[in-house]
Amino acid sequence: MAIFVDEHVCNRCGTAEEPMCVRDCPGDLMFIKANDKASITDNRECWDCAACVKVCPTQAIHMQLPTSLVVRGVTLKGRALKHKTTWSIRLRDGEEKTYETPSTGKPPFTPSL
């Protein structure tokens, strides 16, 4: 368990070109299936870097940790915006915690240091 694609949401970036998750995965693990939806070749190979999670324009991808690390039911989503990345961690009771990280640009940076 690592990367999951919601096939109802994935629109392969609305392009015939290379979708961004397929472009950015450092292990070359993402591919487009015959039904035009993104998928991961093998979750055993995943580094949990979340590059695909953040770059997905429709937030169709979320991350879970492998069961062998025993954090069941916690999921991570993110979205890379121009100057910041927004994150949402869903805890095991369903509560959502949101965070922001500055990503590009000059000070001042408002989010928590």
Place this chain on the structure above:
Amino acid sequence: MTTVHAGRVELDCDLLIIGGGAAGCVAAVEAKELDPSLRVIVMEKAHVYRSGCLAAGISALNAYLTPGETAESFLRYAIRETVGVVRDDLTLSMAHELNAQVKRVEDWGLPIPRDEQGHPLKRGRASIKIFGERIKPILGKRAEASGAQILNRINATGLAMRDGRVVGAYGFGVRDGRFYEVRAKCVLIATGGAAGIYRPSNPGMAAHRMWYSPFNTGAGLAMGIRAGAEMTSFEFRFIPLRIKDAIAPTGEIAQWLGAKQINSLGEPYLEKYYEHLGGKRMLTQDRLYATLMECRAGRGPCYLDLRGVNPRKLDGTITSYLSMAPSAAMIMSDEAYYARAGGEMAPVEITGGEPHVVGGHGLSGFWIDEQRRTTLPGLWAAGDVAGGTPKKYASGAWAEAVIAIRDMVEQARARPAAVIEPEEAKTEEARVYAPADAPGGVPAREVEERLQKVMDEYAGGIGVQYGYAEGGLRLARLHLSRLAHELAALSAESPYELMHCHEVIDRVDVAETLVAHMTHRKETRWHCYQERLDFPERDDARYMLFVNSVKGPDGTIRVIERPIVRAEIDVVLPALEDGAMIRGARTRADDPS
């Protein structure tokens, strides 16, 4: 399915940069800024936007001269940490470049918070805070915009040699299956270090939840070894002290929240071992070693103490982890949830990860001179693949890349176009695609598991708590040599599988050189990293030197000793008895009286 072997591509350039990571991206920009007329090619295994060990991001730059620090003070710190075995010339020339390169990447868009005096926010003497979630896209896009030609999805396999000079490199397309022959006047190798040599911390589905990028498989090191380049200090393995399971850095919690390392009795233990040094001046490797000693004495597991920390303060830590190790943020978030639900913060368990061959943290890699030239004419090295300079990390990799490129640009201007021997190219092409002609052979994963099992059990992996001795090393050498049969039977049915085959071929070459170095240094200089159970003491009279090696055409590895050339600098090494103090503290603590 793409044909595994689908034709060939020939390219020419002035400068070839192999590896589009931290060092490679900055190298490309520097080259095009120095001379826009130069044809520069970057050969990258993944895509420069998120490739290499910076894929997830980083939250600090750990090589920076904060106010009051100098190149000389940085060198003193490096010499102490590596107990004397350092290339002073390389460390000084890198340190002089650090701040300028950090400023440069900040100007490209990397957010660096600054204090009221305008200095980057300090985390340690040589460390500053950054918001580095997007650091790799920032570097990659700049490299793309530089005018260099970026060849993404090419797995480099070998150096092209002519009359003893490197004249380019070979590789194959991990998606298109094509064979690439790139001729170049000067070549920079910047492929990073090697993960996956040892059995990883986590099992099965979580095996790639490791410290270093599992996609950095030592390609550049292996290419250099096969071409006869001199390598240095592989025996200085880097083993991170990590938050267990998440394999996230401990410094984030230890430094920002002030959490101490405690044993299962709740006692801070670093002070105990290093009382005579004030507890805080412990070497990086000894923080790991002391943790191991506590566990062996029956006082484990060990933790970072979060008792008394306001769970709200954790949000800053979680934000930092999101920018570098997102799974750790998930785990911390979950812990904070439980803390709010009534309990106090659970202490965070810490443990050692798997050993890596990585020159940016340790000393291992190509033996280079001050211009970052390797011992092969025409080949330069920078970043994690280059040896002799510890503590360089990302910003040090930028510094090294820039130093190398300045020299390469000078040389390339004076050199004729490179010519590759067709016979050599043909031989390499046959070697690269051999697994494509072996249907029904051995899958790469099985050989990888065998390699990792041998290294873990006989050459000081996690399973044996990092220690090793000649008896085990002899078996490691034997079983690594027997792997040649399995490597010859590797099978690939797609270019992607072919990449996995070459990853394991490269890792075995790196492992053989590693074991040769481990065999030669018959002392214990760096606890855990280089822990000879049969020679447990440090021996300055015999081994205050570099252990280097060259692999000959017949496959034998010749070990060479190189002296340490100390800069004119006052430096106090850790006392010889420091290692003994750790063992002594264990004995005293175990004494019931």
